[in-house]
Amino acid sequence: MIGRICAKWLLLAVCFGWIGGAARIALAKPTELVMWHAYRAEERRALEAVVEQYHKTQQTIRVRLLSIPYDAYADKISAAIPRGHGPDLFIFAHDRIGDWAKNQILEPITFWVDGPLLSRFFPKTVQMLAYGNALYGLPLAYKSLAVFYNTSLVKVPPRTTAEMISLAKSLTDASKGRFGLAYEATNFYHHAAWLHGFGGQVFSGGKVALASDEGIKALGFARDLQDKHKLLPAEPTSQLISSLFNGGKVAMVLNGPWFRGEIETGVPYAVAPMPIVSETGKPAAPFLTSEAVLLSRRSKHKRLAFEVMKYLTSKASAMVRMTVGKQPVANQACYATPEAKADPILLAFRRQLDHTVPMENTPAMRVVWAPMLNALGKIFRGQGTAKEALDEATREVMSLLNTMK
Amino acid sequence: MTLVLAQFPYAPEADPSAQVLSQLKVTARAWRQAVLADAKNEAVQGWLLRFKKQMPREFLLRDAFVIAEQAGGMFAFLKKKVFVAHTDVKKVGQELQKDSAVDKAWFDLSAEAEQKSQEKPDWWVSQTDAAQHQVRVVAAVREGERFVGTIVLSAQWQQDTQRPQMPWLLSWGLAALLVGVVLWLVRGPWGHLAPLVGIVAIAMYPYVWHVDSLQKAQQARMDRDTRLLSSLVSASSVVPKEWLTKVLPSAQAKSGFYTLKLQVGQSARLEAAKVLPLVTVPWLPSFWIALFAILLYAIYMVGWMGRLAQTIHDHIGAYLYVTPAMAGMVLLVFAPFSVGILLSFFRHTGGGNYLFVGLQNFRDILFSQLYPFPHPLNFYFTLLVTILWTVLNVGLHVILGLALALLLKNPLLRMKEVYRVLLILPWAIPNYITALIWKGMFHQQFGAINALLTSVGLEGVSWFSSASTAFTANLVTNTWLGFPFMMVVSLGALGSIPSDLYEAADVDGANRWQKFRYITLPLLKPALFPAIILGCIWTFNMFNIIYLVSGGEPGGATDILITEAYRWAFQRGERYGYAAAYSTIIFLILLVYSLTTNRLTRATEGVN
Structure with missing residues (x-):
């Protein structure tokens, strides 16, 4: 009899334990952030690899990538974000920043940024992402002729x-x-x-x-x-x-x-x-364009999205983008690595960077x-x-x- | 997307926050002195307390604080910001918290203040949320060139009730219905006006509704302003007298500012209008109203509503079959069409915001000062090109198509089926592929056509350098694409001409030309005429060929109306309203065209 009661209680306890565990798992469900990009081929593979890598380093954020055809990209951003259908983060060249900042499509990230973070990049590539007195993105790569x-x-x-x-x-x-x-x-x-x-x-x-x-x-x-x-x-x-x-x-x-x-x-x-x-x-x-990861004004998880931005521009991510995606990355530290030195084409673009004129945004x-x-x-x-x-x-x-x- | 109707003779900038503004002006100056003197924050705090106490009862102070800046970082915009004073005492003296979304908003606001203070006076209304009845006022504190900090006040005010007025919809709808019914009874040539009047009435609804509620709101605000003014006078015992004298005259002037502000000028007024959500018409309701209007029009066109109901009842099966197609038409044709027409009365001000400008877009297009006539961007120039393009194309299509059809009809010709398939091929290939192939063939150095010309001993032509050759290139491509249709139509019609007519003509001794002129052509007419009308409309709007072959080169001289409209929308600064007006004009031209040709066909049919 006592044994049966004990067994009942045990069963109950196990059940509660299981429910509690399930609830905890449910509570700890990671936040999903949507990121748009227009990359194809190698660059796309590199970005996917970077996101994969990011998912391994932490459990709280999941980034869902969505590839958008380049032709319609900017119009889609202009149309979707004000209506709340847009992504949390997106990758685009810097030249639309002025427009988008004025029209409240972009969220300034000045608040979270500090000196050490910015010293990652070639100064030119970040300065181009500022409009007015606010910063709107972190640079992934730079492009020029x-x-x-x-x-x-x-x-x-x-x-x-x-x-x-x-x-x-x-x-x-x-x-x-x-x-x-x-x-x-x-x-x-x-x-x-x-x-x-x-x-x-x-x-x-x-x-x-x-x-x-x-x-x-x-x-x-x-x-x-x-x-x-x-x-x-x-x-x-x-x-x-x-x-x-x-x-x-x-x-x-x-x-x-x-x-x-x-x-x-x-x-x-x-x-x-x-x-x-x-x-x-x-x-x-030639004109310099800076390809940046930008934050939507309508994102519901801005603080978390900024963490993703930070990771995407970190050295670990930039190395993958540089070696797999063949991007001239904006992260300075990458150019001291043997991988960079083995790629003369990359180094040529790096040398060109010193003689470019940032295109106005x-x-x-x-x-x-x-x-x-x-x-x-x-x-x-x-x-x-x-x-x-x-x-x-x-x-x-x-x-x-x-x-x- | 919101549509802004900003043609109202009043200044929304100076709305309910006027009171807070005038108080803030006093406080901001005093605060500024305190911040500048760096009086250990106490003076700054003191001002906050006083301000809190003296807030008019109509306003509930939510937040008030001063943010001051510390030294900049590596980039000029990287400055640390600290709360010097705050309604929440715990925050005083603290740096803004990186993890707080609220603090980030304040930081961004302060950055905005710094930006704006370079060009604007040192305070402004940063946010007026009519739905929440909130107002936020921001002041930038500057010491000469140096930006020192930001003062932010946000307050709530008591609510006025400004509900949308349903009776308005009803009365306008009824009026429209009444006018419609009367016109329908009168019938005659003006019968069509009935639904149009209905549409206009219903389309006016959002406009009217907002004018009405705005007038009420305006009156309410004027009343409150006087009320608040008196409360300020009594409450301002703490405010230094020397400030008071400066503030009061301007505050008093505010009861009359609705007219005063008119002198500020167009741009100031329009900009101010954006601040106030009261005058924004939500996009979706207008859209549904337009859709409803179109539906109503459709119903009127079918006939009297009762008769329609009866017909539906009698032929319920048929209507059920038609419903999917109708739904598709409404969704894919009528909806975008009505949105397009609505859009032509607005100007896109960026970021999906639209400003009501009435007929200005049409005026700009039809009476452009910027591009006088021979300029390629002039409307009449483009229209001329378009008409030339249409006439030449359709002419060539008909001549070629008819000639080939006559050849294929020849009873002595063998392997007719093969030729027929070959000749229809250009039509079967998607036209943009054909266009790109022709574009490649017209290339100056590597194109097949110049290669052909040079092999014959002629000089190659730079096809896209001058307007006439580029136009020719377009014309050749579109002729290639267009003749099979006319050929197929002619072939079908030729087959239906009874051969005994020709035999009778032979007996009468008619020659081939006479047979063609007096038998073939008149009998082809009923089949060819609709094909020509249709061909004209297609060619008039033949976007693909122009866009892909010449691309409007040189300098837009070979653009037709439809590609021009596209360029205004997507290549020259997102002027969606202007482009919509362009499309509306194209629609009107084609409407007039089809009405007249309809009448003409009817006339010719009558003669026959």
Whole structure:
């Protein structure tokens, strides 16, 4: 009898213990954070590996990755976050930060950030993520143009533009479809390298400075590449350039780290920093973009999300992104490792970083692209002078800026 | 997304918080002195206590504190912030806690204050939550160039009842119905107006509702302002007299500020309007109202409601079959369409916020000062290009299609089926693939067309450099895509022409041209005419070809209306309202076009 009562009590105790245990497990359920990204191929694999790694280090946070096609990415963010459907965290280039900060899409992280955390990064790459007096993200990687060259055609990469032109000339034979140099000439992102190399700027003292003397010279220089020296293939789109480079038909290409994924195996190539502009003695400085992990204003777990941001930018994570994802990571410590030293292409982008101009993250900058595309298109079609084209672009930028007010 | 209707002659900026503001101004100055003098925080605290005591009874003080800054870190924006004074005594002297979400919000607010104080006066309303009846006022403390700290006050005020007025909906709905019924009874050519009036009435509803509640709220606030003013005067014994004289005149002016503020200017007014959620119309209700209006219109179009009900009852089976398709139409066609039209009266101000601007978008498009006529971005230029594009395309489609159909009809031709399949192929391939193939063929250096030209001894053309060649490239591509349809239509119609007509013509001694002119063409007309009308509408809105082949090059000169609308929405600064107005204009043009052609067909049918 007593035994049976005891057994009952025991059973009860076990039951309660089990329920309690289950409840504890239920209570300790990790918080799930959603992160959007537009990575593909290697970069995506690297990010997934990093998240996997993060899940092993702690139990409280689970990051769910969602891959979004790049074309619709920014619009999706702009539309989803204000309605509360968006992610907690997302990865994007810094150029939209101004817009998104103004429209309350991004949460400033200034509050949590401190000096030691920021000293992880190349100062340039973090400063670009600030808008007004607040910081909006932590940098994962930086991207800029550099010179990709086919090593079977070019032995020593050119150090100056004069060298580049003479070298490219010797390698150009348009009738056989061979070219010395190719880049998306009508894209202002690419042209900006020359603009800065000639000492020009997009904005100066709060004004549109596209039509400065330097700007006109830079545009003249770019036109000469096509008209006078005849180095460039006509109507260069990114697909055309990668197919030419893969076919060994073009010796040098100005492109960013993403181009690595487009080069077929078997094409011998290397990367060098942009040449020095012979006319001014300054290096041609391409735009620098900083790819950052950003925090949504509507996230319900901001504090936890910041922990994820910290982990994603830590050395442990950056090493995976660098070795697996081939990203030029923004974490400084990575470049002292043997893995980094074994990757000359990465080091070339690292050297290029010192001679880049951070692209502004203001809404005003975003207005510049379309008018400059027009202006560059005109010049490369041989319509009008550089000054006329730039004056018109300036007017158009101003009128677009006015409509934004 | 919220739609802001901001065309009201009053300044929401100066709403219920006006009272707190004027008090804060006094306190902020005194606090500022105290903070600057660094009087061991006691003076700062003292001011807080006094302020608490003197808060008007209408307001419930929730939080008030001063945040001061310590030295910056590696980056200028990394500064430590400390509570110098706080309504919660425990927090005084403490650094803001990294784990506290509340403290983070204060920190961000202080950062915002620092930012804003560079351009704005030293205090502003940071948040007015009408639903919660809360107001938060922030003051930045500056010593010359140096930013010293932030003063934050947040308070709740007593509630006015501003419920949405259901009777309004009813009365407007009834009025619309009445007008509709009268017009329907009158019938005649104005019969169509009935549902339109209904739609306008219902679409006006959110606007009217808000005007009404706003007027009431405004009146209530004016009343309260006078009430509060008197309470301030009596309560301000602690406030130094010299401040009081400075504050009062401006505070008094506030009872009349609703008109005063009008002079501040457009931008100030619009910006201020964003602060106040009272004037925002929730997007979803407007959407449903628009949807409802469209449905109502559909119902009217079918006929009288009772008759409709009867018909539904009689043919319930048929309606059940149609319901899925109808639901699809409503969801996929009518809903976006009505949203588009609604959007054309708004301006996108960024981040999914819209401002009601009335007809301004249409005015900007039709009477643009910015882009005079020959400019490629001018509306009339684009319209001209579009019309040219449509006429040339449809002309070529018909001529080519008809010619090929006549050839295929030839009884002596062998392997007709093979030719027919081959000729229909361009139509069967998705048109963007065809467009991209043609784009590649038109490339200056590597394209097949220039290769062909040079092999014949001609010079290659840079197709996308000038407007005429780029237009030609588009035209060739679309002709390639368009003729099979016309061919198929003609083939079908040709088959239905009885052969005895031709035999009779042969007996009469008619030649081939006469047979074509007097027998084939007139008998083809009933089949070709709708095809041409349809073809015109398709070509008019042929987005893919223009976007993929010439891409509007050079400089937008080959853009047609629909691609232009797309560019305004997605490539030139997210001007969604402007783009919606563009689409609405396109719709109107096509509407007029189909109405006139409808009438024309009816006329020709009558003659025949």
